[in-house]
Amino acid sequence: xxxxxxxxxxxxxxxxxxxxxxxxxxxxxxxxxxxxxxxxxxxxxxxxxxxxxxxxxxxxxxxxxxxxxxxxxxxxxxxxxxxxxxxxxxxxxxxxxxxxxxxxxxxxxxxxxxxxxxxxxxxxxxxxxxxxxxxxxxxxxxxxxxxxxxxxxxxxxxxxxxxxxxxxxxxxxxxxxxxxxxxxxxxxxxxxxxxxxxxxxxxxxxxxxxxxxxxxxxxxxxxxxxxxxxxxxxxxxxxxxxxxxxxxxxx
Amino acid sequence: xxxxxxxxxxxxxxxxxxxxxxxxxxxxxxxxxxxxxxxxxxxxxxxxxxxxxxxxxxxxxxxxxxxxxxxxxxxxxxxxxxxxxxxxxxxxxxxxxxxxxxxxxxxxxxxxxxxxxxxxxxxxxxxxxxxxxxxxxxxxxxxxxxxxxxxxxxxxxxxxxxxxxxxxxxxxxxxxxxxxxxxxxxxxxxxxxxxxxxxxxxxxxxxxxxxxxxxxxxxxxxxxxxxxxxxxxxxxxxxxxxxxxxxxxxxxxxxxxxxxxxxxxxxxxxxxxxxxxxxxxxxxxxxxxxxxxxxxxxxxxxxxxxxxxxxxxxxxxxxxxxxxxxxxxxxxxxxxxxx
Amino acid sequence: xxxxxxxxxxxxxxxxxxxxxxxxxxxxxxxxxxxxxxxxxxxxxxxxxxxxxxxxxxxxxxxxxxxxxxxxxxxxxxxxxxxxxxxxxxxxxxxxxxxxxxxxxxxxxxxxxxxxxxxxxxxxxxxxxxxxxxxxxxxxxxxxxxxxxxxxxxxxxxxxxxxxxxxxxxxxxxxxxxxxxxxxxxxxxxxxxxxxxxxxxxxxxxxxxxxxxxxxxxxxxxxxxxxxxxxxxxxxxxxxxxxxxxxxxxxxxxxxxxxxxxxxxxxxxxxxxxxxxxxxxxxxxxxxxxxxxxxxxxxxxxxxxxxxx
Numbered sequence: 001x002x003x004x005x006x007x008x009x010x011x012x013x014x015x016x017x018x019x020x021x022x023x024x025x026x027x028x029x030x031x032x033x034x035x036x037x038x039x040x041x042x043x044x045x046x047x048x049x050x051x052x053x054x055x056x057x058x059x060x061x062x063x064x065x066x067x068x069x070x071x072x073x074x075x076x077x078x079x080x081x082x083x084x085x086x087x088x089x090x091x092x093x094x095x096x097x098x099x100x101x102x103x104x105x106x107x108x109x110x111x112x113x114x115x116x117x118x119x120x121x122x123x124x125x126x127x128x129x130x131x132x133x134x135x136x137x138x139x140x141x142x143x144x145x146x147x148x149x150x151x152x153x154x155x156x157x158x159x160x161x162x163x164x165x166x167x168x169x170x171x172x173x174x175x176x177x178x179x180x181x182x183x184x185x186x187x188x189x190x191x192x193x194x195x196x197x198x199x200x201x202x203x204x205x206x207x208x209x210x211x212x213x214x215x216x217x218x219x220x221x222x223x224x225x226x227x228x229x230x231x232x233x234x235x236x237x238x239x240x241x242x243x244x245x246x247x248x249x250x251x
Numbered sequence: 252x253x254x255x256x257x258x259x260x261x262x263x264x265x266x267x268x269x270x271x272x273x274x275x276x277x278x279x280x281x282x283x284x285x286x287x288x289x290x291x292x293x294x295x296x297x298x299x300x301x302x303x304x305x306x307x308x309x310x311x312x313x314x315x316x317x318x319x320x321x322x323x324x325x326x327x328x329x330x331x332x333x334x335x336x337x338x339x340x341x342x343x344x345x346x347x348x349x350x351x352x353x354x355x356x357x358x359x360x361x362x363x364x365x366x367x368x369x370x371x372x373x374x375x376x377x378x379x380x381x382x383x384x385x386x387x388x389x390x391x392x393x394x395x396x397x398x399x400x401x402x403x404x405x406x407x408x409x410x411x412x413x414x415x416x417x418x419x420x421x422x423x424x425x426x427x428x429x430x431x432x433x434x435x436x437x438x439x440x441x442x443x444x445x446x447x448x449x450x451x452x453x454x455x456x457x458x459x460x461x462x463x464x465x466x467x468x469x470x471x472x473x474x475x476x477x478x479x480x481x482x483x484x485x486x487x488x489x490x491x492x493x494x495x496x497x498x499x500x501x502x503x504x505x506x507x508x509x510x511x512x513x514x515x516x517x518x519x520x521x522x523x524x525x526x527x528x529x530x531x532x533x534x535x536x537x538x539x540x541x542x543x544x545x546x547x548x549x550x551x552x553x554x555x556x557x558x559x560x561x562x563x564x565x566x567x568x569x570x571x572x573x574x575x576x577x578x579x580x581x582x583x584x585x586x587x588x589x590x
Numbered sequence: 591x592x593x594x595x596x597x598x599x600x601x602x603x604x605x606x607x608x609x610x611x612x613x614x615x616x617x618x619x620x621x622x623x624x625x626x627x628x629x630x631x632x633x634x635x636x637x638x639x640x641x642x643x644x645x646x647x648x649x650x651x652x653x654x655x656x657x658x659x660x661x662x663x664x665x666x667x668x669x670x671x672x673x674x675x676x677x678x679x680x681x682x683x684x685x686x687x688x689x690x691x692x693x694x695x696x697x698x699x700x701x702x703x704x705x706x707x708x709x710x711x712x713x714x715x716x717x718x719x720x721x722x723x724x725x726x727x728x729x730x731x732x733x734x735x736x737x738x739x740x741x742x743x744x745x746x747x748x749x750x751x752x753x754x755x756x757x758x759x760x761x762x763x764x765x766x767x768x769x770x771x772x773x774x775x776x777x778x779x780x781x782x783x784x785x786x787x788x789x790x791x792x793x794x795x796x797x798x799x800x801x802x803x804x805x806x807x808x809x810x811x812x813x814x815x816x817x818x819x820x821x822x823x824x825x826x827x828x829x830x831x832x833x834x835x836x837x838x839x840x841x842x843x844x845x846x847x848x849x850x851x852x853x854x855x856x857x858x859x860x861x862x863x864x865x866x867x868x869x870x871x872x873x874x875x876x877x878x879x880x881x882x883x884x885x886x887x888x889x890x891x892x893x894x895x896x897x898x899x
Contacts, residue, residue, distance in 0.1 A: 075459070077459045080459070080460050080462035085460075093457070095453055110447075114443050117435070117442045119442050121443055313701050371704070375832070376835065383872055509705065509708065543719065545715075546717060546720065553706055556706040557706065560699070
């Protein structure tokens, strides 16, 4: 289970907005080929943590190393180009594009072909197959030509993940993927992530431990901007901090 | 749709219709009470509006100072013809390059990191600066009196020499270049670059997290759009045989936004084409009937914004949808409610 | 000393201009922060306010008998005060009307609202041309605020002092509105579409209409005060809007302090360059803007807002 070498490592991250400290001395370590969870109550700093890790905010202090390369302070686009992909808690799709266009735009081949002014991407059957394949993986077969805005909520969630996967990432950050989903939606999503964990390194933010329980190998609990506990789900259930903070009531 | 779904043909039906009208215009214009000079003007403004819509409709970047680049193109064409080497293509090239340089080197550098209202307000500010300079630098531009006596040089093509002092001949020259620009733009909007532009319009943040260098794309599209405006400006100077600061004013810059939108630039590649034609025709028809044609045009425009902001193409689409598919699917019905 | 003495009138001119610019910019920024609309018709309100005031001061009713005659026997000063109050109110009503149309564009693309106001600007300017003609008109001012006074070695225009005071007073009133009313609290928080609005039990459509009317009235007021200095032409609205746009960008969108300080800065820049190179005085405004934005992308007091999305 333990990685041969560090894959995605954050060391001593600090971030504050004005005089409010949001992240304090956060260190995280995500091993290649695993599913990691980040848990914590709302407002604990989970999303800020994701935003720092993926480049939206620069940390005030600390270091982020991805696959041996220091990516601290790089722009979101630079980090994305290194193979770090993410989804968003608040829905963040290209609403006037169809489902397949949403995926296509995120394909690295399209992104690196910006100067090819005469390349008709919608008429390129190889590219379309590639995009269709991503949609199939997230369970959106048959919805290729539906506008993202017209998809039902659960399918929009799935497309959100599809766009993240289309970038052929080496690590995928999912920000509260269950947000707003009902029981069925959660079950479907758990199946999907169970499927994805075979081929991707995943990091999932969740405030609901029951969802993470069956999926994540290791979970970090963030509270008041700090990592208050870290371990396997079984270890966390026994952790007094976690019990005290009311997060571990699943077991 | 700003782009077609199934892969775009090199030449499409609307394109053929437009090209047919464009190239035959001098043959039937007289018969319907129009004239060649008007056709030239329409072609120029179609060119201008199409380039503008790349920025406005596709990338969602509302420039309110685009007249600056039209003006830079017009003046640099004029300066070149008057002072350097009177040759049509050399002049056009100089105009395109100077407008592109003004757009890329000055304005876009400041703007490529801006969005929304800041973007719009800064384009106004920059537009005003260029307009102001055009008026003040009298020794260069002739100030408010304009730059006069700009040439329409003879164009020697080897097999034939075109006499551009004829409006009909000038019309064909502009038509050929306009057609080429349309073919190229149609490719561009279906290319990864055109797709990225739309992605940025819909969700700039998401585009960045998909690895796009958004500022660079914005810079590029601004430059490209400015260069096309410069080309249109050169043709305008050639047509009018003069150049004036008017085209750079806030009002004139607003007109190209109006043209683009009233046709339906947000929903169709052809929106700006329709809009430019409507604008120039309205100016001529209303302008002949009343001195306050802008009042009526303004009212018409306000009505469009309130009733059907997707413009002429939007109305057309609705009519088409009703004729073609009386029994609409639930999804279409939902979209119709939204409209 | 000589240098200072030569400079002082230009400084004062700049300050008067700046306070009135700030007034225009304030109305504009209020509209932006509540409705997220760039109101391109703002300059038209400025111009129309001045024209309407001119008519109220001098409606040419004499000889018509009855009320008309009675009104014309009022001293110029009294008619001026009536115009100063009534004209902005009338323009506010026109503002209400435009806001009602604008309402149809809320929730759609932001450009639609902006372009609707561009259409309105064209319509209003052409209407002015239609009614009053393209020629320059003279805005009458009462004798009490005309002429000049002497202070030490300096002769200075009374009207400009009046303009300065009137501008400062109007800005103070806006400040009171923002600080002392619940509407103000919402506008300042930039939270026009939030829990806060509902919690305070405020009717959002009414707030929007009110703010649009207020913005229009402020522009009209500035128009009445500024046009005796500038002259009254149909196109005068554009001359007023451009500085207002610049001030907003300079001071930061949605910022009261930014609008006032930006207004004064721009006024001073224009006033001082006017002293030495009057042809170029407008350019100083643009250069100031670029200088500020190069170092502070969102202007002096700008915060990152939803307006950029």
